[in-house]
Amino acid sequence: MKVSLSGPLKGETTVPGDKSMTHRAIIFSSIAEGRSVIEGALLGEDCLSTVEIFRQLGVTIDLDGERLLIDSPGFNAFAEPAQVLDTGNSGTTTRLLAGLLTGLPFRTVLSGDASIARRPMKRIIAPLQQMKAAISGSYNDTRTPLIIEPSAVKGIHYEMPVASAQVKSAILLAGLHADTTLTIKEKVASRDHTETMLPLYGVDISRDEVITLSPGAINQVRPYDFRVPGDISSAAFLIVAALITPGSELTLRNVGINPTRDGIIEVVRQMGGDITVSDVTDDGEPTATIRVRYTSDLEPLTIEGEMIPRLIDEIPVIALLMTQAAGTSLIRDAGELKVKETNRIDAVVRELTKIGFKLTATEDGMIVQEGRNDIRAAVDSCGDHRIGMMLAVATLITGELDIDDFDSINVSFPGFMEQFKQLGV
Numbered sequence: 001m002k003v004s005l006s007g008p009l010k011g012e013t014t015v016p017g018d019k020s021m022t023h024r025a026i027i028f029s030s031i032a033e034g035r036s037v038i039e040g041a042l043l044g045e046d047c048l049s050t051v052e053i054f055r056q057l058g059v060t061i062d063l064d065g066e067r068l069l070i071d072s073p074g075f076n077a078f079a080e081p082a083q084v085l086d087t088g089n090s091g092t093t094t095r096l097l098a099g100l101l102t103g104l105p106f107r108t109v110l111s112g113d114a115s116i117a118r119r120p121m122k123r124i125i126a127p128l129q130q131m132k133a134a135i136s137g138s139y140n141d142t143r144t145p146l147i148i149e150p151s152a153v154k155g156i157h158y159e160m161p162v163a164s165a166q167v168k169s170a171i172l173l174a175g176l177h178a179d180t181t182l183t184i185k186e187k188v189a190s191r192d193h194t195e196t197m198l199p200l201y202g203v204d205i206s207r208d209e210v211i212t213l214s215p216g217a218i219n220q221v222r223p224y225d226f227r228v229p230g231d232i233s234s235a236a237f238l239i240v241a242a243l244i245t246p247g248s249e250l251t252l253r254n255v256g257i258n259p260t261r262d263g264i265i266e267v268v269r270q271m272g273g274d275i276t277v278s279d280v281t282d283d284g285e286p287t288a289t290i291r292v293r294y295t296s297d298l299e300p301l302t303i304e305g306e307m308i309p310r311l312i313d314e315i316p317v318i319a320l321l322m323t324q325a326a327g328t329s330l331i332r333d334a335g336e337l338k339v340k341e342t343n344r345i346d347a348v349v350r351e352l353t354k355i356g357f358k359l360t361a362t363e364d365g366m367i368v369q370e371g372r373n374d375i376r377a378a379v380d381s382c383g384d385h386r387i388g389m390m391l392a393v394a395t396l397i398t399g400e401l402d403i404d405d406f407d408s409i410n411v412s413f414p415g416f417m418e419q420f421k422q423l424g425v
C-alpha cells in the first residue's frame with residue numbers, strides 16, 4: 001500500500017487501550033464467575049483472538065460501544081472446546097493461555113499463525129513442565145501447536161532466565177491452580193501488569209525480592225470493572241512523529257505510564273526531546289498526559305541493560321528517532337528483538353537501509369547513524385504491526401513509501417492512519 005504522511009501533528013488526542021492490559025483484563029474477567037466490564041479495551045486483532053478463545057470456552061463476551069461486557073460461568077465451569085484454539089498473531093494470548101489452561105479438566109490445543117509458529121515456546125514449556133503441567137509442543141517441545149492435558153499443577157521456585165512478562169505471566173497463571181506456593185525471581189524486571197492487576201480481581205500476590213502466589217489462588221478471582229489506559233507503545237509512534245516533524249505540538253491524554261513500560265519517555269528526555277508529563281493518576285495502573293513538541297537538535301544515545309525491557313516494543317520507532325539525532329546511537333542487550341513477531345533487529349535495519357538510512361545490525365541490537373541518502377525503494381512490514389507503523393512514521397521524513405503488508409498494523413492500533421489525519425497530518 002502507498003503510504004504518505006506529511007505536515008505537523010497538532011492538537012490533542014487519546015490512543016487506543018493498552019494491549020498487554022486488555023489481554024489480562026479479558027483473561028481475569030473470564031476466570032471470574034459473574035459479570036466484569038472492561039472500559040477502553042483495545043479491540044485490535046490480538047486482543048480479539050483472546051476474546052474468541054474464551055467464547056469457545058463458554059464465556060459470553062459482548063461489545064457495548066467501547067466497553068467489553070464479560071459474563072463468565074467461572075473457570076471451573078469452562079466448556080471443552082470442539083476445535084483448536086486459534087491465537088492468531090498474538091504471543092501474549094499463546095503464552096498466557098498456555099499457563100492458564102493447564103488447570104482445565106480436559107485437553108486444549110493452542111495454535112496461531114505462521115509468525116507464532118516460529119516463536120520460541122520452550123521458555124514457557126520448560127517451567128510449566130517443572131510445575132508438573134502436562135504441556136507439550138511441536139519440534140521437541142519448542143514450538144506451537146501446544147497440547148495441554150489435565151494435570152495437578154505444583155508451585156515451584158523459578159528464577160527467570162530471560163526478562164519476559166509473557167513467561168512470568170504464563171507461570172503465574174498456571175500457579176493459580178497450584179496446591180503449593182509459587183515463587184518467581186526476576187533478574188531484570190519485565191512489565192508487571194499481571195502482578196498489578198491480579199490483586200484488583202481479588203488475588204493475593206506478594207511482591208518483595210520474589211513474587212509469591214499462595215496455593216488455591218484460582219478460587220480468589222472475583223469480577224472487577226477495569227478501565228484500560230491508553231497504550232504507551234501506540235503513543236510512541238505519535239510521540240516520535242511529533243518530535244521529528246517541524247511545527248508539531250501534540251497532547252496525548254490518558255496514556256499508561258507504568259514504570260516498567262515508560263522507557264520511551266526517559267529516552268526522549270535523554271535525547272533532549274521536548275516532552276512533558278503531567279496530570280499523573282495512580283489507581284493501580286498509572287496514567288498521564290504527555291505533551292511533545294518538535295525538537296530540532298536531538299542528541300544521540302546508547303540504550304542498554306535494564307532499560308531495554310522498559311521499551312522493548314518501542315525499539316523499532318526509537319531506532320527511527322535515532323536517525324534524526326546528531327551523531328551515532330547504539331542499542332545493546334536487546335537480543336529479545338530477534339524473537340518478536342519478526343526478527344526486529346534484521347527487519348528494522350534492512351527496511352530502513354533500503355530507503356537510505358544508515359543502520360548496522362549487531363548480535364544484540366543495532367548501531368544507528370545520523371542522516372540518510374535519498375534512496376527510493378518499496379519496503380515491507382514483514383507482517384509485523386510495529387515495523388509497519390514505524391515505516392509509516394518514516395514517511396514524514398522520506399515522503400511516500402510503498403509498504404507491503406501494511407494491514408498488519410490492525411494487530412495493535414486500529415485507526416492508526418485516521419489518528420494522524422485527525423491531528424492535521
Ligand code: S3P
Pocket residue numbers: 019020021023092163164165166167169190191312313336
Ligand atoms: C508482552 C510482553 C512482551 C512484549 C509483548 C507483550 C505482554 O513480550 O514484547 O508485546 O503483554 O506480556 P515478552 O514477554 O516476550 O518480552
